[in-house]
Amino acid sequence: MxxxxxxxxxxxxxxxxxxxxxxxxxxxxxxxxxxxxxxxxxxxxxxxxxxxxxxxxxxxxxxxxxxxxxxxxxxxxxxxxxxxxxxxxxxxxxxxxxxxxxxxxxxxxxxxxxxxxxxxxxxxSYIPDERPDEIGVIAVKNPKNAEFWFASICSLLAFILGIMLPLAGITGYFTADVGELYGLSALGEGLFSLFRAGGLGIEALISKSGGIWALVLVLSYVLLIIGTVGIFSLLYVSYSDARFVKTHKVFRTILPFTTIGLMILQWILYLIAFGVSSTGLQITLNVPGLIFTILSILLILAAIARDWIFKQQDTEMTE
CATH class of the missing domain: 3.10.580.10 (CBS-domain)
Incomplete structure (x- = not known):
């Protein structure tokens, strides 16, 4: 045996x-x-x-x-x-x-x-491949199952850190004087996150500070929708791989990489919006938000590269 x-x-x-x-x-x-x-x-x-x-x-x-x-x-x-x-x-x-x-x-x-x-x-999914998976660093008993659980954990963490936390306003992108942008000095500084600026909706900034904020709002929706689909497509693909079911490259790479691009673009668009809206506006980088975005991107990349992490454990004949 x-x-x-x-x-x-x-x-x-x-x-x-x-x-x-x-x-x-x-x-x-x-x-x-x-x-x-x-x-x-x-x-x-x-x-x-x-x-x-x-x-x-x-x-x-x-x-x-x-x-x-x-x-x-x-x-x-x-x-x-x-x-x-x-x-x-x-x-x-x-x-x-x-x-x-x-x-x-x-x-x-x-x-x-x-x-x-x-x-x-x-x-x-428990039938060993005729050609064992020799590509990878960590040798495991069942590479496909290990890749599925690895991709699942990475995807869920990426979703929480990169989308859910900024959506809930726990982390964000920048801190700035919300009152100056809204024309209400009593507001003071606030955190700019997905859909929100200091606790207020970004849509109010469209008429106050220019149409660039409409792009910020649209991108927030796109990131939420495409990002969610893109991250969870990694779960679908890794599960399909474990069952030896072929999946399209749209789910394997295009959607996940699009999610990464949208995360980066959100930061860039916020910088452009601040620059267009007010030349003297003081903005502060939200360090936790940046760290979590970077971690989210790395987790997505790790899930994409799961095939290069695990390999088939060498089988030895027992007496």
């Missing part, structure tokens, strides 16, 4: 899968599939021993296509027989059994009693 090889016990076994008695008819099986909204049922005898699995495809091929009476056909005559697996069966073995029979489900048993089922989707 290969060291660190995955077992069925490492999977999440579906223990609420549909079963049907071996004496039932195909018609009863079809009705139960519809009721449970499942494509397969495990066939059990009176002692609850697994005899096989009947699939919707079997019903279509053997009953419907042959114009047979489903109410008179036994499920036992139309189920496929597959050797059940146990918790100690390797994932590769479970996958091989399903692949060889061209089926999607294999029963999981313990002491000949049904525990649940293992599906082809369950095992797919």
């Amino acid at each position: 290969v060291k660190n090889e995955y077992l069925v016990s490492d999977l999440v076994i579906d223990d609420e899968y549909g079963v049907i008695d071996s004496n039932a008819t195909v018609e009863e099986a079809a009705k139960k599939m519809k009721q449970l909204n499942v494509p397969d049922l495990v066939v059990l005898d009176k002692d609850e021993k697994v005899l096989g699995v009947i699939a919707d495809f079997d019903i279509i091929r053997d009953i419907v296509a042959e114009d047979k009476n489903a109410s008179k056909e036994s499920v036992l005559d139309h189920c496929y027989t597959i050797t059940p697996v146990t918790r100690d069966t390797t994932v590769v073995d479970a996958f091989t059994r399903m692949r060889d029979l061209h089926v999607a489900v294999v029963p999981v048993v313990e002491d000949e009693k049904l525990l649940g089922v293992c599906t082809i989707q369950d095992v797919w």
Whole structure:
């Protein structure tokens, strides 16, 4: 056995899968599939021993296509027989059994009693690549899973630091005399963040201090929408990679890099807006906001580069 090889016990076994008695008819099986909204049922005898699995495809091929009476056909005559697996069966073995029979489900048993089922989707991401992932720095047991969790953590932190904190006004971009811009001297200094200037809406500055603030407001909306989609596209892509599902480059790189560009542009546009609005306005850099923006950008870049961080751990043969 290969060291660190995955077992069925490492999977999440579906223990609420549909079963049907071996004496039932195909018609009863079809009705139960519809009721449970499942494509397969495990066939059990009176002692609850697994005899096989009947699939919707079997019903279509053997009953419907042959114009047979489903109410008179036994499920036992139309189920496929597959050797059940146990918790100690390797994932590769479970996958091989399903692949060889061209089926999607294999029963999981313990002491000949049904525990649940293992599906082809369950095992797919645990099948080792024929060519191990040798690109990376950190050797792990399952690079795809490690990349998914790494990208998930980086994406969530980037979203909080780069979007949620400035949206909530906890951090921002600059501090300046809000009263001078609004024409209300009593306001004093305030923090400029997403949509807000010293606690007031930026839209009020459009008529007071020029149309440049309209661009600041529009960019705030664009950053919120595109930035959210761009960051969470990394979650989608990393999850798809773990399931060996191909994704478009729009989600893989274009949206995340666009988010980074929008974050940088927001800082630049604020500087331009201050310069256009008032020549003598004193502005102060919001240091926490700058640090968190930089961290957010680095986290997004790290999530994008996740493939270059983890690699397949060397497998050694155990005695």
